[in-house]
Amino acid sequence: MNLDLGGPGPGCSSLRVRRLLAGELTGAEKERTEAHVASCARCTAVQEEIAAERETLRRDVPFPQFAAAVAEKLAHRPQRSFAGRWAPLAAAAGLALIAGTLLVRRPAETETVRSKGPASARLFVQDQRGVHELAPGEPVGEGARILLSLQPAGRKRAAAVLIEPGETSVIYEGPALNGTLPQAFEWTGSGVATLLVVLSDTKVDARSIRSAADAPPGADVLQIQLLR
Amino acid sequence: MNVRGLRVVVGGRAGELAASGTPAAAGLLAELYEKHAAAVYGRCRYLLKDDAEAKDALQDVFVKVLRALSEFRAAASPTTWILRIATHHCLNLLRARRALWRDQLRMVQGGRRQETESPDRRELVRLLLALASEEAQEIAVLYFVDELTQAEIAQETGRSLPTVRKRLREFLVCAREALGIELEGGDL
Numbered sequence: 001m002n003l004d005l006g007g008p009g010p011g012c013s014s015l016r017v018r019r020l021l022a023g024e025l026t027g028a029e030k031e032r033t034e035a036h037v038a039s040c041a042r043c044t045a046v047q048e049e050i051a052a053e054r055e056t057l058r059r060d061v062p063f064p065q066f067a068a069a070v071a072e073k074l075a076h077r078p079q080r081s082f083a084g085r086w087a088p089l090a091a092a093a094g095l096a097l098i099a100g101t102l103l104v105r106r107p108a109e110t111e112t113v114r115s116k117g118p119a120s121a122r123l124f125v126q127d128q129r130g131v132h133e134l135a136p137g138e139p140v141g142e143g144a145r146i147l148l149s150l151q152p153a154g155r156k157r158a159a160a161v162l163i164e165p166g167e168t169s170v171i172y173e174g175p176a177l178n179g180t181l182p183q184a185f186e187w188t189g190s191g192v193a194t195l196l197v198v199l200s201d202t203k204v205d206a207r208s209i210r211s212a213a214d215a216p217p218g219a220d221v222l223q224i225q226l227l228r
Numbered sequence: 229m230n231v232r233g234l235r236v237v238v239g240g241r242a243g244e245l246a247a248s249g250t251p252a253a254a255g256l257l258a259e260l261y262e263k264h265a266a267a268v269y270g271r272c273r274y275l276l277k278d279d280a281e282a283k284d285a286l287q288d289v290f291v292k293v294l295r296a297l298s299e300f301r302a303a304a305s306p307t308t309w310i311l312r313i314a315t316h317h318c319l320n321l322l323r324a325r326r327a328l329w330r331d332q333l334r335m336v337q338g339g340r341r342q343e344t345e346s347p348d349r350r351e352l353v354r355l356l357l358a359l360a361s362e363e364a365q366e367i368a369v370l371y372f373v374d375e376l377t378q379a380e381i382a383q384e385t386g387r388s389l390p391t392v393r394k395r396l397r398e399f400l401v402c403a404r405e406a407l408g409i410e411l412e413g414g415d416l
Contacts, residue, residue: 005403006349008375015308015374022263022307053270061269061283063261069287074294
């Protein structure tokens with residue numbers, strides 16, 4: 001029995017089709033490839049595969065998530081000069097690219113509630129100066145957009161609620177995404193508000209959370225104060 | 229959503245924020261995403277067979293691209309360059325768990341003996357890569373998946389044509405022994 005593992009065919013190459021669609025072919029090579037692809041079932045199948053890949057990418061990794069995650073990885077790796085060089089790119093794409101200090105509110109510094117385990121969260125703000133991570137004690141400017149980025153450390157579910165005097169607002173409830181959440185929010189209140197982030201292995205009912213004590217047993221709870 | 233004290237910006241992030249940033253810089257990342265991310269993600273999903281790992285690998289590949297932007301821009305074919313980076317990255321991940329990779333191949337070998345349904349051609353190539361040397365793995369992907377000719381592979385990798393041919397034959401020998409059947413491989 002023979003089994004065909006494939007390989008290049010006469011004039012056929014999936015990579016050449018990719019290069020054609022990426023605009024990398026010119027002149028006679030471009031014309032030759034276009035003519036071939038137009039009458040080749042195998043290359044047509046490759047085109048369909050490429051179209052399906054694009055749909056899968058947009059479904060699984062939309063650009064905002066992609067860009068935020070790339071920026072975070074750039075920021076976390078020890079190439080500060082490079083990360084600094086890329087700061088304008090990150091700001092332009094609405095990313096959380098900061099090459100310097102870790103600005104996660106650490107429990108020992110800012111929390112009255114424990115945060116056990118390695119799960120963490122970071123807050124980024126975008127204002128007229130660009131995008132930056134919210135520093136401890138830094139007031140949130142009027143009109144600033146706020147982005148919450150999670151590092152769930154294996155936790156499966158997450159919830160984030162904004163607690164203000166007399167009011168609690170659900171910001172997020174769902175899977176514990178690793179990276180920046182898909183929605184930014186704008187805080188229009190004043191004074192002090194607390195952003196409560198719950199990361200849990202079990203379902204979290206965000207609407208029932210009014211304080212850290214409402215989190216499921218064993219959950220990681222992070223509190224971040226917003227000041228204005 | 230609008231509630232007192234809070235306004236959620238639907239679809240906020242990159243879309244809105246990009247408008248106020250450096251257009252050229254925002255455009256670069258968006259262009260890289262538009263042109264290459266789908267192919268890279270496809271390659272990562274194909275090799276890793278795990279969507280979460282593939283997403284992570286996709287990000288890692290683009291971090292590498294941004295750190296080697298001048299090299300990327302100087303490449304004769306940016307598509308080929310970035311796919312090679314993706315392949316190399318994923319093969320490294322697979323090699324780190326080679327035992328699992330080989331277990332998957334053994335399941336296919338068992339399935340073939342029981343004459344159950346075989347995996348498709350490309351999946352078979354992925355599993356057979358577990359048996360090959362590091363050099364042969366990359367060359368086999370360029371040949372069987374990207375469908376470059378041996379001459380194109382030699383040019384792309386900087387290896388001689390006889391070396392490329394030798395590595396591909398090594399790959400086929402390993403594959404033939406593993407599956408106990410004759411294999412065909414294009415113009416080999």
